[in-house]
Amino acid sequence: MRRFGLLFLVLTLALLMVLPACSKKEAPPIEEEITPVEEVPPPPPPPVEEVEPVEKEELEALVLKDVFFDFDKYSIKGEYKGVLENNAELLMSRPEAILVIEGHCDERGTSEYNLALGEKRAKAVMDFYIAYGIGADRLSMISYGEEKPFASGHDEKAWALNRRAHMLVKE
Numbered sequence: 001m002r003r004f005g006l007l008f009l010v011l012t013l014a015l016l017m018v019l020p021a022c023s024k025k026e027a028p029p030i031e032e033e034i035t036p037v038e039e040v041p042p043p044p045p046p047p048v049e050e051v052e053p054v055e056k057e058e059l060e061a062l063v064l065k066d067v068f069f070d071f072d073k074y075s076i077k078g079e080y081k082g083v084l085e086n087n088a089e090l091l092m093s094r095p096e097a098i099l100v101i102e103g104h105c106d107e108r109g110t111s112e113y114n115l116a117l118g119e120k121r122a123k124a125v126m127d128f129y130i131a132y133g134i135g136a137d138r139l140s141m142i143s144y145g146e147e148k149p150f151a152s153g154h155d156e157k158a159w160a161l162n163r164r165a166h167m168l169v170k171e
Contacts, residue, residue, distance in 0.1 A: 118143030
């Protein structure tokens with residue numbers, strides 16, 4: 001038993017003598033100059049196309065336009081009220097059409113937060129249509145949060161396209 005104790009002591013001492021010899025060398029300091037990144041203001045949301053009055057010939061294809069929102073907001077901007085009014089006129093011309101309003105967000109924020117924000121965006125659009133005269137029985141909403149992005153990038157341009165309410169018509 002003493003032999004094993006002595007052998008253990010010798011091996012421990014040998015190991016302690018070898019460890020300092022295996023220490024890593026320090027890396028030489030990097031002498032690159034780091035330049036600060038300038039903060040770039042986010043680009044404006046996608047441009048709103050001019051909304052023209054609905055013509056009878058255009059009613060054949062019921063295509064409703066999306067509206068876009070600012071970061072962390074769910075209020076409808078003035079520039080999109082004309083888009084929603086045109087959408088509402090198209091819906092009123094087709095009483096059989098049912099509308100599903102999808103609320104979407106960009107990837108920033110938690111999933112729970114984005115689902116709630118997407119719901120508020122869809123609700124804001126739904127309230128607009130109801131106030132315009134579309135029956136609530138023809139409208140439904142769903143929030144996808146960040147789960148179904150329109151643009152796949154990870155920058156302000158993609159995020160601006162993903163902050164939207166999408167109109168899905170079912171006839």
